[in-house]
Amino acid sequence: MTAGVFSYSAVLMGSPILLKLFDDNPTLARQVFQLIKQQENLFTVNRAESEVMSINQAAGHHPVVVSEPVFALISVAHAVSLLPESAFNFTIGPVVKRWKIGFQGRAVPPANEIAALLKLTDPHQVVLNSADCSVFLQQPGMEIDLGAIAKGYIADRVQAFLRQQGVQQALINLGGNVQTLGSPPHEPQGWGIGLKKPFGRDDELLGVLQVQGKSVVTSGIYERYFELDGRCWHHIFDPQTGYPLDNELLSVTVISDRSIDGDIYTTLLYGMGVEQGLAYLADQPDIDAVFVTRDRQIICSSPRHFQFQQRDFA
Ligand code: AMP
Numbered sequence: 001m002t003a004g005v006f007s008y009s010a011v012l013m014g015s016p017i018l019l020k021l022f023d024d025n026p027t028l029a030r031q032v033f034q035l036i037k038q039q040e041n042l043f044t045v046n047r048a049e050s051e052v053m054s055i056n057q058a059a060g061h062h063p064v065v066v067s068e069p070v071f072a073l074i075s076v077a078h079a080v081s082l083l084p085e086s087a088f089n090f091t092i093g094p095v096v097k098r099w100k101i102g103f104q105g106r107a108v109p110p111a112n113e114i115a116a117l118l119k120l121t122d123p124h125q126v127v128l129n130s131a132d133c134s135v136f137l138q139q140p141g142m143e144i145d146l147g148a149i150a151k152g153y154i155a156d157r158v159q160a161f162l163r164q165q166g167v168q169q170a171l172i173n174l175g176g177n178v179q180t181l182g183s184p185p186h187e188p189q190g191w192g193i194g195l196k197k198p199f200g201r202d203d204e205l206l207g208v209l210q211v212q213g214k215s216v217v218t219s220g221i222y223e224r225y226f227e228l229d230g231r232c233w234h235h236i237f238d239p240q241t242g243y244p245l246d247n248e249l250l251s252v253t254v255i256s257d258r259s260i261d262g263d264i265y266t267t268l269l270y271g272m273g274v275e276q277g278l279a280y281l282a283d284q285p286d287i288d289a290v291f292v293t294r295d296r297q298i299i300c301s302s303p304r305h306f307q308f309q310q311r312d313f314a
Pocket residue numbers: 087088089090092096145146147148149218219220235236237238239263266267
């Protein structure tokens with residue numbers, strides 16, 4: 001147990017948020033939660049109004065001018081979506097909305113509906129104009145969804161804010177996206193970050209990752225899903241089919257400097273699967289990953305930026 005840790009919590013973006021500091025500073029904690037709320041208000045597609053919703057509502061009609069940070073994040077999401085064979089597609093919105101997974105969705109949509117919606121998920125049909133920070137979705141019905149990337153971006157914003165405030169040791173957990181500053185006092189090994197057991201209770205861990213000043217992001221099919229006909233229908237979609245990605249994986253955890261990279265790579269690696277993912281990571285010296293498979297294996301890429309103490313996977 002770390003001495004002198006002060007934990008602050010809130011529920012934002014539909015997730016429990018946890019901030020750990022080593023000074024009792026509720027004012028700073030309030031500012032952090034305020035920053036998160038303000039950022040969420042820009043990016044959310046779960047409410048009627050946000051900058052992203054303005055773009056979606058104007059789909060097929062006209063470009064919408066957005067603020068620079070929103071334009072910058074959309075530009076990143078666009079570029080990642082255009083990578084060859086990318087499992088990441090930020091125009092997946094119509095498919096996500098139709099399945100409603102995590103929002104009372106309990107049925108598999110008819111195949112013809114999914115096929116029709118897939119036609120509205122072409123990232124080539126997004127026109128970005130950096131001269132005026134405008135975004136135009138060319139077809140009516142197209143919808144941007146930044147759910148796979150926004151938390152990572154916001155976690156980095158929190159880290160930068162804390163640094164500006166002179167904080168050197170802290171942790172922010174945005175419901176699965178962890179970003180850290182330094183290491184806890186007297187713990188040179190770094191922060192211990194639990195890797196959750198898929199479909200287990202919150203306190204059931206597969207192991208603990210030890211990191212210093214790194215981000216740890218997990219995407220797992222057990223985060224939001226429903227079960228039907230012996231299958232787990234979860235919230236990470238295959239942009240080629242419009243159905244949840246169906247491979248050997250239960251979760252992917254990425255260890256990186258920036259949480260936005262962690263958020264992007266969890267989706268990309270999820271799509272690649274273990275074999276291709278490990279081969280890909282061999283050429284990415286700044287990114288590490290831990291894959292958890294359906295047949296209960298825990299596979300670490302060559303761990304350059306973390307240590308892992310495994311527990312039982314019973
Ligand atoms: P994450 O928790 O970072 O894995 O993001 C999951 C969220 O990303 C989902 O709830 C959707 O909003 C969105 N999403 C689902 N599938 C994809 C995909 N293939 N590409 C981009 N975003 C996706």
